[in-house]
Each structure stands twice: as C-alpha cells, then as structure tokens.
Amino acid sequence: xxxxxxxxxxxxxxxxxxxxxxxxxxSGGIELALKSRVDFIYGExxxxxxxxxxxxxxxxxxxxxxxDSGAVPFVIMARLETAVKRALGEVPEWLPEPxxxxxxxxxxxxxxxxxxxxxxxxxxxxxNARIHQPDxxxxxxxxxxxxxxxxxxxILVRNALxxxxxxxxxxxxxxxxxxxxLEEVEILVRAGVQVLLVPKCEDEExxxxxxxxxxxxxxxFREKREVYLMPIIETARGAFxxxxxxxxxxxxxxxxxxxxDYIADIGAQKTKEGWESLWLRSIIVNAxxxxxxxxxxxxxxxxxxxxxxxxSCLMAxxxxxxxxxxxxxxxxxxxxxxxxxxxxxxxxAQEIVRADQRAKAQGKSVAVxxxxxxxxxxxxxxxxxxxxxxxxxxxxxxWNQEEK
Amino acid sequence: xxxxxxxxxxxxxxxxNGKPAVPFPGVDRFRPSGxxxxxxxxxxxxxxxxxxxxxxxxxxxxxxxGIRDGYTISTHHHxxxxxxxxxxxxxxxxxxxxKDLVWFPSAAFPCHAPLIKHLDAGVIHHIxxxxxxxxxxxxxxxxxxxxxxxxxxxxxxxxxxxxxxxIDIAVLAAPxxxxxxxxxxxxxxxxxxxxxxxxADAMYADKTVIVTNNLVPFPCIPTEISGRFVDYVVVxxxxxxxxxxxxxxxxxxxxxxxxYIAELVARFIRDAGIMRxxxxxxxxxxxxxxxxxxxxxxxxxxxxxxxxxxHGGTTRYLVQMLEQGLTDAVVDGQAFDLEAVRSIGVxxxxxxxxxxxxxxxxxxxxxxxxxxxxxxxxxxxxxxxNANVVTHSDGRLLHGIGGWQNCLYARCVILAxxxxxxxxxxxxxxxxxxxxxxxxxxxxxxxLGIAINPRREDLLGAVKGKDLPLKSLDQMKAExxxxxGKPKKPERTSQVVAVVKWVDGxxxxxxxxxxxxx
Numbered sequence: 001x002x003x004x005x006x007x008x009x010x011x012x013x014x015x016x017x018x019x020x021x022x023x024x025x026x027s028g029g030i031e032l033a034l035k036s037r038v039d040f041i042y043g044e045x046x047x048x049x050x051x052x053x054x055x056x057x058x059x060x061x062x063x064x065x066x067x068d069s070g071a072v073p074f075v076i077m078a079r080l081e082t083a084v085k086r087a088l089g090e091v092p093e094w095l096p097e098p099x100x101x102x103x104x105x106x107x108x109x110x111x112x113x114x115x116x117x118x119x120x121x122x123x124x125x126x127x128n129a130r131i132h133q134p135d136x137x138x139x140x141x142x143x144x145x146x147x148x149x150x151x152x153x154x155i156l157v158r159n160a161l162x163x164x165x166x167x168x169x170x171x172x173x174x175x176x177x178x179x180x181x182l183e184e185v186e187i188l189v190r191a192g193v194q195v196l197l198v199p200k201c202e203d204e205e206x207x208x209x210x211x212x213x214x215x216x217x218x219x220x221f222r223e224k225r226e227v228y229l230m231p232i233i234e235t236a237r238g239a240f241x242x243x244x245x246x247x248x249x250x251x252x253x254x255x256x257x258x259x260x261d262y263i264a265d266i267g268a269q270k271t272k273e274g275w276e277s278l279w280l281r282s283i284i285v286n287a288x289x290x291x292x293x294x295x296x297x298x299x300x301x302x303x304x305x306x307x308x309x310x311x312s313c314l315m316a317x318x319x320x321x322x323x324x325x326x327x328x329x330x331x332x333x334x335x336x337x338x339x340x341x342x343x344x345x346x347x348x349a350q351e352i353v354r355a356d357q358r359a360k361a362q363g364k365s366v367a368v369x370x371x372x373x374x375x376x377x378x379x380x381x382x383x384x385x386x387x388x389x390x391x392x393x394x395x396x397x398x399w400n401q402e403e404k
Numbered sequence: 405x406x407x408x409x410x411x412x413x414x415x416x417x418x419x420x421n422g423k424p425a426v427p428f429p430g431v432d433r434f435r436p437s438g439x440x441x442x443x444x445x446x447x448x449x450x451x452x453x454x455x456x457x458x459x460x461x462x463x464x465x466x467x468x469x470g471i472r473d474g475y476t477i478s479t480h481h482h483x484x485x486x487x488x489x490x491x492x493x494x495x496x497x498x499x500x501x502x503k504d505l506v507w508f509p510s511a512a513f514p515c516h517a518p519l520i521k522h523l524d525a526g527v528i529h530h531i532x533x534x535x536x537x538x539x540x541x542x543x544x545x546x547x548x549x550x551x552x553x554x555x556x557x558x559x560x561x562x563x564x565x566x567x568x569x570x571i572d573i574a575v576l577a578a579p580x581x582x583x584x585x586x587x588x589x590x591x592x593x594x595x596x597x598x599x600x601x602x603x604a605d606a607m608y609a610d611k612t613v614i615v616t617n618n619l620v621p622f623p624c625i626p627t628e629i630s631g632r633f634v635d636y637v638v639v640x641x642x643x644x645x646x647x648x649x650x651x652x653x654x655x656x657x658x659x660x661x662x663x664y665i666a667e668l669v670a671r672f673i674r675d676a677g678i679m680r681x682x683x684x685x686x687x688x689x690x691x692x693x694x695x696x697x698x699x700x701x702x703x704x705x706x707x708x709x710x711x712x713x714x715h716g717g718t719t720r721y722l723v724q725m726l727e728q729g730l731t732d733a734v735v736d737g738q739a740f741d742l743e744a745v746r747s748i749g750v751x752x753x754x755x756x757x758x759x760x761x762x763x764x765x766x767x768x769x770x771x772x773x774x775x776x777x778x779x780x781x782x783x784x785x786x787x788x789x790n791a792n793v794v795t796h797s798d799g800r801l802l803h804g805i806g807g808w809q810n811c812l813y814a815r816c817v818i819l820a821x822x823x824x825x826x827x828x829x830x831x832x833x834x835x836x837x838x839x840x841x842x843x844x845x846x847x848x849x850x851x852l853g854i855a856i857n858p859r860r861e862d863l864l865g866a867v868k869g870k871d872l873p874l875k876s877l878d879q880m881k882a883e884x885x886x887x888x889g890k891p892k893k894p895e896r897t898s899q900v901v902a903v904v905k906w907v908d909g910x911x912x913x914x915x916x917x918x919x920x921x922x
Contacts (some may be wrong), residue, residue, distance in 0.1 A: 328660070
C-alpha cells in the first residue's frame with residue numbers, strides 16, 4: 001500500500017490554497033517542512049495546526065511538506081485530511097469551527113432568483129461569495145472538479161459549508177451524478193447543506209434512492225433542518241420524465257435543466273435564440289408548476305455579455321421561470337434585477353389583489369378593475385408577485401392592513 | 405542612530421542623511437520659518453547669443469553643468485515604467501567615473517532595477533524617492549548607504565521649495581522641446597500629457613537639462629516648462645518606451661470583489677450627499693480608485709448631477725466624463741493613457757497641474773482642501789484609522805506615497821481596499837509603517853462593509869437610514885480573524901533604512917531593515 005499522499009495546489013499563480021504532502025513513516029516523529037507566504041504572521045499557527053491534525057489522525061511518525069499560498073485554516077485542514085486519507089485510505093473527519101451562518105434553516109418557499117456556481121475545489125472564490133448577494137451559493141462537486149480531485153473537493157466543500165459565513169445565501173451543493181452522488185450525501189447533510197442539486201436526473205427512482213439516503217443521514221445525525229432537492233434535467237429521457245421527477249419527493253423545491261448536455265443528447269445545434277431547447281424549457285416550467293415547485297432557468301455562458309444575459313433572463317421570465325443560474329458574480333445583479341418585481345409590477349399586483357378583496361367582501365365572484373374583469377389565475381399571479389416583493393423587502397408585509 | 409518617539413509614538417531619527425530632521429509634532433502643528441530656497445541669479449550673458457542651448461549629448465550637458473561627486477540629480481517619472489533616461493543618466497555618470505551621487509526622482513519604477521549595480525559600485529550613494537520592487541528590497545535589506553527618504557508628491561515639491569533638498573542638476577525628459585528649452589508633453593511619440601512633476605525641479609535646480617527626442621521650431625506650443633529655467637537641451641533618438649509610458653494601470657479591474665468595493669464607494673459618495681452639483685473628486689488609475697469613478701459617473705447620469713472638477717490621474721474614463729458633460733473641468737497631474745494625452749492637448753477645460761501647485765503644503769492655502777472626496781488605497785489600517793501605504797505587512801517596501809498623503813486634506817477621505825489579501829489582514833492592531841494619521845481618514849470601505857470614523861459625526865448623520873452596510877473596523881477585523889486567525893506581530897529589526905516624511909517635512913515614521921530570514 002502506498003503510504004504517501006498529496007493534496008491541494010502550489011505555484012506562483014495559486015492563491016488562498018495550500019499544497020500538502022504526507023509520507024507516513026515508522027519512526028522519527030512528525031517532521032514538518034513549511035513554506036508559507038504568510039510565514040511572518042501565521043507561521044507558528046500553521047505549524048500548530050499541522051501538528052494537532054496529525055494527532056487527530058493518530059499519526060505519530062511522518063514527514064509533512066507544506067507549501068502555503070495564504071490558505072485559511074479550514075482549507076489547510078481539508079488539504080491535510082485529504083493528503084492523509086490518500087496515504088492511509090480512511091481517517092477520522094477533522095472538522096473546523098462552525099461559522100455564523102451554519103445552523104440557519106432554509107425553507108421551501110424561499111426565493112431562488114439567482115444561484116452562483118463556485119468550483120468546489122477552488123478555495124479563493126468561496127470566502128467572499130456572499131457579498132455578491134446571490135439567493136443561493138452552489139459549491140460544485142460535478143463538472144468543475146476533475147475526476148482525480150473529487151475526494152479532496154468533497155472534504156473542502158464540507159469544511160466550507162461548516163466554516164464560511166454565507167450570510168443570507170442558501171447553501172447548495174451540486175452532487176456528482178448518481179450513484180457517486182449518493183456517497184456524498186451523508187457528509188454534506190452533516191455539514192449543514194440546505195439544497196442538493198442532482199445532475200443528469202433521468203427518473204424518479206434516482207430521487208427516491210437519494211431521499212432514503214437523506215432520511216438516514218438526518219436520522220443518524222438527529223438533524224433538525226430539512227434538506228431540499230433541485231433535480232437537473234440534462235437528457236431527453238429526463239425531459240420526458242420531468243413531471244414524475246418533480247413529484248418524486250417532498251424535498252424537491254425546484255426544477256432546472258442543463259443545456260449543453262441536453263443539446264448533445266438530442267443531437268441539436270445551439271442557436272442564439274435557443275429554439276432547440278424551447279420544448280425542454282416549456283416542459284420544465286410545466287412539470288414544475290404541475291408539481292407546485294419552482295422552475296429555474298439554466299446558466300448563461302458568456303460572462304462578459306451582460307446585455308445578452310439580461311435578454312436571456314427576460315425570455316426565461318416570460319416563459320415562466322423564477323430564477324437563473326450564474327457562473328460569475330457579475331451576473332448576479334442582472335439576474336436578481338430581472339427576477340425581482342419592478343415597482344410598476346408591484347403596484348399593479350396590489351391593485352389586483354385589492355380589487356379581488358373588494359369583490360369578495362361584496363360577495364361577487366369575479367373582481368373588476370375599471371371595465372376589465374380579473375380572472376382568478378391573474379389574482380394568484382399577483383399574490384405571488386407580492387409575496388416575492390415582501391420576501392425581498394420591497395414591500396411592507398402589512399401593506400394591505402395599513403391602508404384599511 | 406538616535407531615535408525618538410514622535411507625536412504618534414513612532415520611533416524616528418532626528419537626523420536624516422546628515423541633516424537635522426524634525427519628528428512629527430502632530431497634524432498641523434509644524435510651522436516653518438525663513439524663506440524658500442532660490443537658485444542663484446542667472447544672467448542671459450552666460451547663455452548663447454543665438455538662444456540655441458542644444459549641446460551634443462547628455463555627457464556634454466553634464467560636463468557643462470559641472471557635475472561632481474556627491475551631486476544630487478533629479479529626474480521625473482512621467483514616463484512611468486517606460487522611462488529609460490534615468491538608466492542612461494547613471495550609466496553616463498559611471499562612465500565619467502563619478503561617485504556618491506544622490507538620485508532624487510519623483511518616483512521610481514520596476515524599470516529602474518538596473519540602478520542597483522550603480523548603488524553597489526558607489527556611483528549612486530542613495531536614493532531619495534519612492535522605493536519598491538527590487539530597489540525597495542535593496543533598501544530594506546540594509547544595503548543602501550544612506551537612508552531612503554519617502555515623500556509624497558507634494559512633500560517632494562515642499563522639500564525642494566524649502567531648501568530641504570537642493571538639486572544640483574535636474575535632468576528632465578521632455579516629449580517636445582525647442583532649442584531654447586521650452587518644453588511640453590503633448591506632442592511627440594513620447595507624449596505623456598503633462599510635466600508637472602518636473603516643475604519644481606526646473607525652477608529650483610542649479611542647472612536644468614532638457615532631454616528630448618522631438619526638437620520643434622521655437623516657440624514650442626504650448627509651453628509647460630519655460631526655457632527661462634533651462635541651461636542645456638539634449639536631442640537624442642529616444643527618451644523612453646512610448647508603449648510603456650502609458651500602460652498597465654488604465655484597465656478597469658475584473659476582480660468581482662474589487663468591483664463590489666468600488667461600487668460600495670460610489671454608493672457611499674452618493675448616499676452621504678457628497679455627490680451634488682458642482683462637487684469635486686479625485687480619481688486614480690487602476691484598481692478601485694479607477695473603478696469607483698466609473699460607477700459614480702453612472703450614478704451622476706442617473707441623478708443628473710454634474711461635477712465641478714475632477715483631479716486625476718487621468719484616464720479615458722475621466723476624459724469621457726468631461727466630454728459627456730459630467731464635469732466642468734479635469735485638473736490633471738498625470739496622464740495615464742493616450743486618450744488623456746489627446747484630451748489635454750485639445751480641450752481647454754482639461755488642464756495640467758503640478759504637485760508644486762496642487763499638493764504643496766507650504767503654499768498660500770492648500771488646493772486639496774477644495775476637494776470634496778478622494779478615494780485611496782492602503783496596505784494596512786489600524787482601529788484608529790491610521791494607515792500604511794508604503795510597506796507590506798512584513799515590512800517590505802511596496803509603494804511610493806505618491807499623492808496619497810496630500811489627498812488626506814480633502815473634505816472626505818475614503819480608503820478602499822479588500823479587508824484580506826490571501827489571509828493577510830488589512831485591518832490590524834498596529835500598522836507596520838504609519839503614513840497617514842487616522843484623524844485625517846474618514847471612511848474605510850472593504851468587501852465587508854463601510855466603517856466611518858467616529859470623529860465624522862456629520863458623515864454618520866448623513867448616511868443614517870440609507871441602505872449601506874455600515875460596520876466598525878473592530879467588527880471587520882473580527883470577521884477576518886474568525887476565518888483566518890489572529891496574526892502574530894511580525895518581527896523587525898531596530899535598524900532604520902528609510903524614513904517617511906509628512907507633507908510638512910517632519911518625520912512621521914521609520915522603515916526598518918527586515919530580519920535576515922525574510
């Protein structure tokens with residue numbers, strides 16, 4: 001068996017990460033060779049951390065080489081754990097101190113206008129992601145992580161979920177496709193993940209399996225918070241099953257799709273207008289609405305083209321989507337803007353809801369504004385707009401009472 | 405070396421490079437006396453009858469200036485990292501067998517690293533000017549013979565004017581000049597916009613040499629440096645690399661975190677009511693000081709507010725503001741791109757200035773007092789808002805002071821920077837080097853929020869009820885340390901290698917030699 005393991009990254013262009021190499025030995029105690037860009041202020045504390053880690057892992061004799069590019073402790077901990085795990089196979093988890101946002105529950109109906117994807121194995125983007133104010137932050141274990149780094153990414157994501165202050169952002173993780181993703185559930189539930197995104201979702205059995213895993217993990221850790229699911233449809237097969245998938249678990253709060261895989265799957269050509277995915281997008285919206293969950297649009301790939309992004313958001317909103325994925329922080333604002341009701345939209349919705357209340361008070365079955373009849377679905381949509389406006393702090397929750 | 409604690413408790417020498425120095429007595433506590441320096445009275449009798457001051461080459465000019473060992477020679481930094489004249493100058497001095505010269509640049513750049521060989525060989529005794537990169541490392545390793553003297557742009561002009569530094573020969577690159585020595589910076593392939601940094605040098609040096617690659621017929625129009633100050637004119641093939649004269653710092657940052665900070669700065673300026681018709685601000689090049697101006701311009705458009713004047717560091721973004729009618733005037737200390745160079749040549753509301761005029765504290769009033777808001781960076785700030793801009797947290801020299809200290813006299817001073825850089829915290833218990841007293845710094849903006857100096861009750865009142873993430877520096881510090889841990893105080897030696905001057909010439913702090921293991 002190999003008794004050496006390395007983890008993390010080093011080099012001129014590496015920032016906020018650390019490279020750790022562990023060689024397990026039979027004697028000689030712990031020998032540490034540390035090179036750090038922040039040695040002058042954190043050298044001692046890094047040494048202490050490494051020694052306490054080796055103690056935690058029950059290793060008495062090893063050579064540890066550390067090349068640090070300004071990684072914070074929870075990152076150093078993750079990299080050391082990964083290196084030791086790669087050397088020994090199994091090790092006890094080594095968890096960082098919980099941060100202030102851990103323990104906050106999420107809730108089913110919360111708004112999910114924007115969700116920002118962050119590469120799960122890249123520490124430097126994790127620390128400040130919340131300042132860009134996406135509704136959700138997705139730590140990605142799937143496409144952004146190369147196969148040989150999946151284990152290290154999972155440990156880093158676990159530590160980030162525990163330690164980083166994600167503020168008001170919903171803490172999401174995109175799993176690897178099942179069955180691998182099933183193996184990731186327990187560790188993430190324990191680390192307080194709020195939403196799991198399930199890629200390449202093709203049938204309801206996958207969700208049921210996942211559901212059981214979550215049940216078990218929640219029981220095992222006596223977790224009080226619920227864990228929600230957002231399946232991602234990325235194939236023709238998944239598209240045909242969209243409605244069944246959307247209803248496969250009580251935990252499902254939203255449904256979304258992945259464009260590139262889908263286009264490849266159906267053998268279509270990508271067009272600027274997106275005609276090739278129009279059917280898929282409509283299926284997603286309809287399946288989600290039929291299941292009473294949120295339909296969420298996919299990402300917009302050109303991070304520099306904010307006008308293109310805006311148009312894409314407007315199109316999605318028109319089709320019935322409630323939010324969109326972001327692959328760069330600069331996209332968040334545009335997405336939030338488009339999916340936030342405007343003052344005019346809020347005013348119009350208030351007018352409709354008031355008219356409806358007046359009609360009900362007068363025992364009429366249909367509300368009227370001016371000479372126009374207001375159908376019940378229009379009222380429902382208006383109510384939804386107002387709920388969103390209230391949730392986003394754009395409208396006083398008591399707006400209706402105030403004016404009575 | 406005798407070190408005493410100054411008014412802010414910083415240990416400083418009482419003698420700098422053989423001359424007595426006054427420890428900083430507190431903000432606005434130092435009162436100069438006497439008269440400003442002046443060069444000897446020249447007479448036209450000593451200059452060519454035909455008015456043609458052109459000599460064969462730089463060496464000839466230096467010889468005619470009577471250059472000797474120990475002379476102080478100045479250059480300007482308008483060519484930034486594209487400057488080649490300083491290297492040529494000291495190569496020439498080395499060929500002439502000169503020793504112990506003092507180089508007194510308005511700023512040094514990475515392109516000046518080859519001067520280390522002249523420091524090693526004794527051609528240059530020491531440098532008085534900003535030190536960073538390899539020259540900074542040379543200084544903090546304790547290898548330079550004299551003390552480095554770090555001054556603000558205004559402090560440099562003050563030192564020249566007050567006779568604190570006597571320039572024996574000023575060697576000034578000029579993108580265009582005539583045979584009489586009239587010079588400007590708006591024509592020629594080395595056009596750099598303005599020559600403000602060279603103004604005090606030309607006026608106060610014993611001898612002034614203009615070096616140009618673009619000799620124009622008399623009169624050189626417009627004239628920025630007057631030929632009445634000029635002894636000799638040297639014409640040569642090249643005086644710098646035009647591609648690097650205006651480069652690098654003029655692109656808007658792409659870092660989402662920095663953009664966020666820049667936008668927060670702009671929102672603060674708007675919401676605190678500083679952004680009002682006729683207001684003025686300073687914009688810089690690169691990073692947050694450039695990006696905030698772009699956000700602010702959008703907000704000004706939205707609110708239909710026009711600025712009175714903007715002080716730059718000028719880039720195409722400021723030129724756009726001028727041309728779109730978002731400001732009445734641009735007062736330009738330094739052109740950062742070719743758009744700025746073009747504009748100053750053609751737009752009468754785009755005017756050049758010099759630190760002698762706009763930043764000099766020993767003047768009849770301080771120009772910067774008229775400025776409503778300035779946005780600056782810093783490497784460290786302590787809980788009392790004292791800030792460091794010259795050294796890295798480990799004590800290495802990182803930046804020059806530039807106009808930073810001078811701008812602290814603006815009506816609202818905002819420091820904007822990330823609260824943490826690769827685990828290195830910016831908010832600290834004690835700054836490594838003190839460059840700006842906290843009583844002059846009003847607001848600190850980081851990605852974690854906005855901290856207003858409690859002394860500025862007016863600003864605290866102005867933003868009350870506004871949608872801004874207000875926080876104390878203590879809160880920000882705690883947030884950073886929660887994830888990154890509390891830093892240990894870095895080691896340092898007690899050997900002074902450079903001093904930081906305040907705008908009035910008093911000594912604000914010392915820079916110490918780094919421990920060997922750094």
